[in-house]
Amino acid sequence: MRDQDPITVQTVAGDDTFLVTSHLGRSGSDELVVCFGYQGTGIAPTGFGIDFLTQRGYDAVYVANRWKSSYQGLSAGMLADVLAPLVQGHKVFTYGSSLGGYCALYYAGVLSARALALSPRNVLCPRDPEAFDPAAHPEWTHKLHLTDVPQSPHRPTIVFDNMHPRDSSFVRTWALPAYPDAREVHVPLSGHHTGPRLHAMGKLKGLVLAMLRDEALPDRINGFPEGSAQLATVAFREAMSGGDPVQARAAAFGIAGAGASSTVLKHIWKFAMAHKDLELCQQLVNAAGSAQHGGDLKATGILRAGRKMGLTPTV
Structure with missing residues (x-):
């Protein structure tokens, strides 16, 4: 663990649909991890991943969204603009689970970030983009395809249950067309709760730190005890x-x-x-x-x- 620093928490940007808050140590770190809240977390200055990262000396940003808005009030360009002063000089990562995992991939390109997405999914994302009618779904403002937003030069890491039909389909049809070289880490039978399952087994911490340190990652992690x-x-x-x-x-x-x-x-x-x-x-x-x-x-x-x-x- 790195030496802990006093953390300065500041509001970077926000409106009634989203809030961006920085959590920076006094001496700073070479890495900046942009974390995204999952569905149901609501607007708050801190959340998923922040304590874990700042306690280990990493600079972090928390991006929150209004409940059920699915980040539709925050375009990729908007996030890039508000974070431009912070990402400069940093090795940038995006990190999230479920809806947050979707965001980790969606915003990675405009931040030139290395994404770590756990069970990425957005329930508002059209199942059939080709038949999508914008007039019938005005709440959807993001690009329909991940290939329609800027691509990060860094291959993302996607951690999911390869036996889960819906999550596997989302990864296959939405994420992989944009990042065919994505690093997949399978956690079979973890369902949509890959992150909580790894946390329960004490394996999430090692995965996140290995990602931040550019260490090798396994293709598969068992999320259940031996003999189960x-x-x-x-x-x-x-x-x-x-x-x-x-x-x-x-x-x-x-x-x-x-x-x-x-x-x-x-x-x-x-x-x-x-x-x-x-x-x-x-x-x-x-x-x-x-x-x-x-x-x-x-x-x-x-x-x-x-x-x-x-x-x-x-x-």
Whole structure:
């Protein structure tokens, strides 16, 4: 950790839709990290990432937006103008999660920044830009495509759940056309909450600091403990997509024995039935019969199907 400095907090710009606030140490740092609030945070002088960064000696800027405005009141050009005096002489990063991750990518170009975007998404962003009617959606003021705003000379880092259909689609259709060389870090089964999942595992801090220090980043981070049902589920899905039923079966046994949800058990049951695997079926019946799933409809369905095969819980 760098030596801590007294922090000077100043309002840089703002109106009724956004607020830009600087958090600068007395001696300054070579890096400036521009952080963006996620949906629901509202207008405030500090928020996502600021304490973490300033406590470690990094200069930072917090960009807040009015709740549900999705930063539509702040164009890329406006942010570039208000931050011009601050970014000069700095190595600039943009950082955010969810809506903030969208912003980290959207504004990176005008700031020539290195973006770190966690699960980027903007719920107002049109799903089908080609059919977008501006008259019907006057609240949307940003460019429709990321390719329509200036591109940063630095490849961004996008951290997301590659198994999450909506987030994967947003990365694929919105972010990657502008940055085909983007560095992807996958956190399977973290859902849209990649940042909180990594934080819960104590892995977010190392990822952010590695980014700021230009250190190598992994292509994948496990967001769940070893031996967990979630990691076994990841292994099962990857084995299935790779056409490897042997590895899929091994992972399925791990799922059955690791306290998986009844939804996952039901999915694995279909695999076991398709392969006429009585040993795996017995393990799934045992799992469905545990106290964890008492009264659950999916678990009850597995138990009912098991009884028709002569299988009852043995543990």
